[in-house]
Amino acid sequence: xxxxxxxxxxxxxxxxxxxEVPDPVFAEATLGDGVAIDPLGDTLCTPFDGEVxxxxxxxxxxxxxxxxxxxxxxxxxxxxxxxxxxxxEMLVAVGQRVxxxxxxxxxxxxxxxxxxxxxxxxxxxxxxxxWRIDSRRxxxxxxxxxxxxxxxxxxxxxxxxxxxxxxxxxxxxxxxxALESGLHARPAARLxxxxxxxxxxxxxxxxxxxxxxxSLSSLMxxxxxxxxxxxxxxxxxxxxxxxxxxxxxxxxxxGGSHGGDVSRPLAQAGAGQWAGRVASPxxxxxxxxxYAPPLPEVPADGAGAAAxxxxxxxxxxxxxVDLEDGMxxxxxxxHSSEAEILTAHLAWLDDPALAxxxxxxxxxxxxxxxxxxxxxxxxAERLRATGNELxxxxxxxxxxxxxxxxACFGTPPVGPDIPEGxxxxxxxxxxxxxxxxxxxxxxxxxxxAGGTTSHVAILARARxxxxxxxxxxxxxxxxxxxxxxxxxDAEHGLFEPRPSRERLTAVRERVEAxxxxxxxxxxTAHARAVTRDGRSIxxxxxxxGAEEAELAAGEGADGxxxxxxxxxxxxRDSAPDEEEQRREYQAALDALNGKPxxxxxxxxxxxxxxxxxxxPAAPNPALxxxxxxxxxxxxxxxxxxxxxxxxxxxxxALRIMLxxxxxxxxxxxxxxxxxxxxxxxxxxxxxxLGVMVEVPSAALCAASLAAxxxxxxxxxxxxxxxxxAMDREDPDLAEQLDVLHPAVLRLIQATVKGxxxxxxxxxxxxxxxxxxALTVLVALGIDELSVEPARVPAVKAALRELDAGALAEVxxxxxxxxxxxxxRERLTAxxxxxxxA
Ligand code: PEP
Ligand code: MG
Numbered sequence: 001x002x003x004x005x006x007x008x009x010x011x012x013x014x015x016x017x018x019x020e021v022p023d024p025v026f027a028e029a030t031l032g033d034g035v036a037i038d039p040l041g042d043t044l045c046t047p048f049d050g051e052v053x054x055x056x057x058x059x060x061x062x063x064x065x066x067x068x069x070x071x072x073x074x075x076x077x078x079x080x081x082x083x084x085x086x087x088x089e090m091l092v093a094v095g096q097r098v099x100x101x102x103x104x105x106x107x108x109x110x111x112x113x114x115x116x117x118x119x120x121x122x123x124x125x126x127x128x129x130x131w132r133i134d135s136r137r138x139x140x141x142x143x144x145x146x147x148x149x150x151x152x153x154x155x156x157x158x159x160x161x162x163x164x165x166x167x168x169x170x171x172x173x174x175x176x177x178a179l180e181s182g183l184h185a186r187p188a189a190r191l192x193x194x195x196x197x198x199x200x201x202x203x204x205x206x207x208x209x210x211x212x213x214x215s216l217s218s219l220m221x222x223x224x225x226x227x228x229x230x231x232x233x234x235x236x237x238x239x240x241x242x243x244x245x246x247x248x249x250x251x252x253x254x255g256g257s258h259g260g261d262v263s264r265p266l267a268q269a270g271a272g273q274w275a276g277r278v279a280s281p282x283x284x285x286x287x288x289x290x291y292a293p294p295l296p297e298v299p300a301d302g303a304g305a306a307a308x309x310x311x312x313x314x315x316x317x318x319x320x321v322d323l324e325d326g327m328x329x330x331x332x333x334x335h336s337s338e339a340e341i342l343t344a345h346l347a348w349l350d351d352p353a354l355a356x357x358x359x360x361x362x363x364x365x366x367x368x369x370x371x372x373x374x375x376x377x378x379x380a381e382r383l384r385a386t387g388n389e390l391x392x393x394x395x396x397x398x399x400x401x402x403x404x405x406x407a408c409f410g411t412p413p414v415g416p417d418i419p420e421g422x423x424x425x426x427x428x429x430x431x432x433x434x435x436x437x438x439x440x441x442x443x444x445x446x447x448x449a450g451g452t453t454s455h456v457a458i459l460a461r462a463r464x465x466x467x468x469x470x471x472x473x474x475x476x477x478x479x480x481x482x483x484x485x486x487x488x489d490a491e492h493g494l495f496e497p498r499p500s501r502e503r504l505t506a507v508r509e510r511v512e513a514x515x516x517x518x519x520x521x522x523x524t525a526h527a528r529a530v531t532r533d534g535r536s537i538x539x540x541x542x543x544x545g546a547e548e549a550e551l552a553a554g555e556g557a558d559g560x561x562x563x564x565x566x567x568x569x570x571x572r573d574s575a576p577d578e579e580e581q582r583r584e585y586q587a588a589l590d591a592l593n594g595k596p597x598x599x600x601x602x603x604x605x606x607x608x609x610x611x612x613x614x615x616p617a618a619p620n621p622a623l624x625x626x627x628x629x630x631x632x633x634x635x636x637x638x639x640x641x642x643x644x645x646x647x648x649x650x651x652x653a654l655r656i657m658l659x660x661x662x663x664x665x666x667x668x669x670x671x672x673x674x675x676x677x678x679x680x681x682x683x684x685x686x687x688x689l690g691v692m693v694e695v696p697s698a699a700l701c702a703a704s705l706a707a708x709x710x711x712x713x714x715x716x717x718x719x720x721x722x723x724x725a726m727d728r729e730d731p732d733l734a735e736q737l738d739v740l741h742p743a744v745l746r747l748i749q750a751t752v753k754g755x756x757x758x759x760x761x762x763x764x765x766x767x768x769x770x771x772x773a774l775t776v777l778v779a780l781g782i783d784e785l786s787v788e789p790a791r792v793p794a795v796k797a798a799l800r801e802l803d804a805g806a807l808a809e810v811x812x813x814x815x816x817x818x819x820x821x822x823x824r825e826r827l828t829a830x831x832x833x834x835x836x837a
Contacts, residue, residue: 003066003068003154003155003610003611004134004152004153004154004155004566004570004604004610005048005066005068005070005131005152005153005155006048006149006151006152006153006570007034007035007047007048007072007123007149007150007151007152007153008047008048008100008101008146008147008148008149008150009037009047009144009145009146009147009148009149009150010037010044010045010046010047010074010104010121010123010146011037011039011040011041011043011044011045011121011146012039012040012041012143012144012145012146013037013038013039013040013041013121013143013144014037014038014040014142014143014144015035015036015037015038015142015143015144015150016035016036016037016038016120017035017036018033018034018035018036018122018124020036021036021078021120021122022078022117022118022120023078023079023117023118025185025186025189026075026078026122026124030186030189030190030193031073031122031124031126031185031186031189031216032073032124032125032126032127032189033124033125033133034072034122034123034124034125034151035122035123035136035150035151036120036121036122036123037120037121037123037144037150038119038120038121039109039119039121041109041146042106042107042108042109043103043104043105043106043107044062044074044076044103044104044105044106044107044121045100045101045102045103045104045146045147046064046098046099046100046101046102046103046104047064047072047074047100047123047150048064048066048072048100049066049067049097049098049099049100050064050065050066050067050072050097050098051064051065051095051096051097051098052064052092052093052094052095052096052098052104053065053071053094053217053218053221054073054094054216054217054218054220054221055090055092055093055094056081056184056185056220057085057182057223057225058080058081058083058084058085058088058181058184059085059088059089059090059105060075060076060077060080060081060083060085060088060105061073061074061075061076061080061081061184061185061220062074062090062092062104062105063126063216063217063220064098064104065217066155067611068155068611069127069130069155070125070127070130070131070153070155071125071126071127071215071216071217072123072124072125072126073122073123073124073125073126073185073216073217074104074121074123075121075122075123075124075185076088076105076107076112076119076121077107077112077116077117077118077119077120077121078116078117078118078120078122079116079117079118080112080116080117081181081182081184081185081186082116082180082181083112083115083116086111086115087107087108087111087112087115088105088106088107088108088112089105089106089107090104090105091103091104091105091106092104092105094221100147101146101147108347109343109344110343110344110346110347110348111347113344113394123150123151125153126189126216126217130155130156131153131154131155131156132153132154133151133152133153133154134152134153134154135151135152136150136151152570169235170233170234170235170239171233171234171235171239171240171243172231172232172233172234172243173231173232173234173243173244173246173247174229174230174231174232175229175230175232175246175247175250175251176227176228176229176230176251177224177225177226177227177228177229177230177250177251178226178227178250178251178252179224179226179250179252180226181226182223182224182225182226182228183204183219183220183222183224183250184220185216185220187249187250188213188216188219188220189216190249191204191213191219191246191249191250192213192214192216192219194213194242194245194246194249195213195214195234195242195246197242197245198234198236198238198239198241198242198245199236199237199238200234200235200236200237200238200239200242201234201235201236202232202233202234202235202242202246203232203233203234204219204222204224204230204231204232204233205230205231205232205233206222206224206228206229206230206231209222210233230250232246232247232250234246272496272497272498272499273494273495273496274446274468274471274472274474274475274478274494274495274496274497275471275493275494275495276446276447276468276469276470276471276472276493276494276495277468277469277470277493278467278468278490278491278493279447279450279456279457279460279467279468279469279490280445280457280460280464280465280466280467280490281466281490281491282444282464282465282466282467282488282490282491283466283487283488283489283490283491283507283510283511283514284423284443284444284466284487284488284490284511285423285443285485285486285487285488285504285507285508285511286421286422286423286442286443286444286485286486286488287419287421287422287423287484287485287486288422288423288425288478288486288497289418289419289422289423289424289425289442290424290425290426290476291418291424291425291426291429291433291437292426292427293403293433295373295402295403295406296369296403296406296407296409296410296411297410297411298367298369298370298373298406298409298410299367299369299370299409299410300366300367300370301365301366301367301370302362302365302366302367302368302370302371303367305362305363308362308366308367308368308371309359309362309368311368311409312355312358312359312362312368312371312372312405314408315368315369315372315405315408315409316349316355316405318408319349319401319404319405319408320346320349322404323342323345323346323349323404324346326342327339327342327343327346330342341397341459344394344397345397345400345401345404348397348398348401349401354375354376354379357375357378357379358371358372358374358375359371360375361374361375367409368409369405369406369408369409369410372402372405372406373402373406376398376399376401376402377402379398380395380398380399380402383395383398395428396428396429396430396450396456397430399428399430400430400433403430418437418440418442419440420440420441420442421441421442421443422442422443423442423443423444423445423446423486423488423495424437424442424444424445424446425446425447425448425475425476425478426445426446426447426448427447427448427449427473427475427476428447428448428449428450428456429445429447429450429456430456434456434459434460435459438459438460438465442465443466443488444465444466444467444468444488444490445460445465445466445467445468445488446467446468446471446475446478446488446495447467447468447469447470447471447475448470448471448472448473448474448475448476449469449470450469450470456469457469466488466490467490468488468490468493468494468495471495475495478495478497484504485499485504485508486498486499487499487503487504487507489507517794517797518793520797521793521794521796521797522793524793524796524797524800525555525556525792525793525796526556527556527796528558529795529796529797529799529800530799530800531778531799531800531802531803531804532800532801532802532803532804533803533804533805533806535778535804535805537778537782537783537784537785537799538558538559538561538762538783538784538785539556539557539558539784539785539786539787539792539795539796539799540552540557540558540559540560540561540562540596540598540762540764540784540785540786540787541555541557541559541560541561541786541787541788541789541792542560542561542562542564542764542786542787542788542789543560543562543563543564543588543789544563544564544567545563545567545568545584545588546584546585546587546588546590546591548789549563549587549588549591549592549597550591551789552591552592552789552792553591553592553593553595554789555789555790555792555793556792556793556796557592557595557789557792558595558596558784559592559595559596559597559598560588560592560595560596560597560598560599560786561598561713561762561764561768561784561785561786561787562598562600562657562713562764562786563585563588563597563598563599563600564600564603565581565599565600565601565602565603565641566602566603566604568580568581568584569602569604569610570610572612573611573612574612575610575612575613575637575640577640578640578643578644578647579644581640581641581644581645582644582645582647582648585597585599585644585645585648585654586647586648586649589648589649589650589653589654592653594650594653595653596653596654596655597653597654597655598655598656598657598690598713598764598786599645599654599655599656599657600657600658600659600692601628601638601641601642601656601657601658601659601670602630602637602638602641603626603627603659603660604626604627604630605621605624605625605626605627605629605630605660613634613637615630615633622721622727626659626660627658627659627660627661627692627694628658628659628660628661628666628670629660629666631669631670635673638670638673639673639677642656642670642673642674642677643677643681645687646674646677646678646681646683646686646687647681651683651685651686651687652685652687654687654688655687655688655689655690655710655711656674656687656688656689656690657689657690657691657692657711657713658670658689658690658691658692659692659694659715660692660694660695660718661691661692661693661694661695661698661705662695662697662698663697663698663701663704663705664701664704664705664707664708667689667691667705667708667709668708670689671689671708674686674689688710688711689709689710690709690710690711690712690713690759691705691708691709691711691712691713692712692713692714692715692718692764693705693712693713693714693715693719693751693761694714694715694717694718694719694722695718695719695722696719696722696723696747698751699714699719699747699748699750699751699754700747700750700754701754702750702751702752702753702754702755702761703754703755703758704754705754705755706754706755706758706759707758709759710759711759711760711761711762712751712755712759712760712761712762713761713762713763713764713784713786714748714751714761714762714763714764714765714782715764715765716739716744716748716763716765716766716767716768716773717765717766718765719744719747719748719765720737720738720739720741720744720765720767721737723741723743723744723747724736724737724738724741724743724744736820738819738820738821738824739765739766739767739770739773739820740772740773740776740820740823740824740827741819741820741823742814742815742816742817742818742819742820742823744820745776745780745811745814745815745823746815748763748777748780748782749780749781749815752780752781752782753781756781760783760784761781761782761783761784762782762783762784762785762786763777763782763784763785763786764786768785768786768787768795769785769787769788769791769795771794771798772824772827772828772831774795774798774799775798775802775804775807775827775831776807776811776823776827778799778802778804778807779802779804779805779807779808779811780808780811781808785799801835803834806834807830810826810830814826814827
């Protein structure tokens, strides 16, 4: 039995996949799996209802326990433990009940950006087992808003209790902590890993308090600091070895972790190529332009300390007004990342150390402008010398401020003269230079320095501007001779300033084709999709609720092919009542303005539990009570949902769909109940009732299902899983779990044949969005495809290119092939040949 837990974004920000977090303890999932967010706000909020079970002494991390037992560590920034709480305010306490969206901690973004390694905030599920990620939102760089669902976890019931304890003889060892920052998340995770590697039970005893190393939150709650004495107690065959390893860990000063290992392998640069890090993905071709902004010219010598000091103070005040105006504008125009950066500049401006350093140069005879220049040069050098990538990245912000204040005393720098479509090469850019450059619409950016977490990177991503950073100091050589066009491949991290003519032509074609394709796909997204041979295919959208339905309508969806109603039932203490459900379904119908909306009844069961439904544990959950099988034990839940559904208007736009059907009798039972409820409510008609084909029996008995149902929709995700007997969540089987396997295709064919003439057949599994698979589906006779809202334009466009009849002619031979790989090969070759013809 499992519970579904939705983890929401604690702050507005940009998604960073855990594997890309520049700290191996997170990237390699030593602490656990999860996701990270690059915050664009100053408050981290609670990602789900629960109890605070740990607050870091240094206020940089909080652990929340969900009612089902799963614990989530919310870790503000990287290596923030060393700040000792400076710039962070903890707003909750251990033992406090918190609700989703409630503030957990507040922080000063500029200060942390200057003083910590990174603001990237990992959210980590810290239990080693008993849960798995059911769905994961978003790609790298996707902007999310606070409260958006980032992950959905399936949590097994035993996560709440944990396995039983070994009561065998114990070995002990006393150690004195030498960990510089005490027992925080990183060493706690290592301690847990040592216990697991040695298969022992390991407890840490500190005075009266003890913690089981399986629980990171209780370990961290011990609040152990450098110099504390603790007793390690291990049970199990390898207890002695585990004690030695744990002792070594706690007695060493955590060398090498400070500052983190931020380097990830670069792409292999071939001859004539530069390898860098992808700060903003994309592909660009264009002439190379070198950008090296000069500093404003200012007089070197001052006209007396008093006058120059007053002039400097006036200049700082004027720049402050400019920055504040800029912030107001950025906030009004909702450029939150820009506002955040200007806030950082204001913080530098307020730093008394910088003003004092400049005044010392004035006292030594410099002009105000020159004194400011030298003071900020020194600070930039100091930051660079730390060797910390994030701090070095902040040098840009400092340079920006240097330029702004110097401009008060000398000739302002000339604005960038960048031709549209150029690839701009620079040593580094300040954020305001990037904003000015981006306005000139370059094709991309190549920076010799910089980091992927810098403000420049964030701004480039927000502008969809391909950008490579850290290309190295030799980058200037790339701009040496005039070249026709260079290639910026910010997908593979390569810059090619002098590509061969053939290579250039090929990449240009790719870039142009991509641009044209997206443009025309969007232009025609609202029109019907008709294949070359005249088949009209409905392209609908899969959504989680009314909000996404609105998005789908905007993308040109012909309807909603699957509204997964279980999303309405998650993260709450009781099921939504009839009125709440009705409002949500009605809003989805309203968004589609008369186009059809298929609502799937609750697909929950033995392997996907809601906390308020107590169902018996199933030994084989995927084959247990799920989907339609649930109604036998929970008839009132079905009644409420059906009542809510028949309460919407217009009823003829609504279609109800039943999940996990394995025979016609199940459909007849729901039809009977639907008719009874409709007559109780005095309705003269009932909505269409459809069936999901997700198990082989449904596919093979499609004819009898089609006799009972008004439409069929193939759930290829589950149909593939059950046909191949491969768990769709098992990463080790992911490559073999192929919808193009001839066995799956034959079942799809059987479904279409069985339904022939009786009712239409759609596909709402992921195969409907897959550019290869969708062609086969249509060739097999599918009438409707339901895809992710954002894929609607591309899917419609792909259908318009397809000669489904011609593909149908060659398909029968492919259904006799050995495996999905063989089908894929034939299909790819066939599509390429047609495209070339
Ligand atoms: C499917 O199984 O293909 C389907 C669409 O349903 P779900 O992914 O929600 O199980
Ligand atoms: Mg399914």
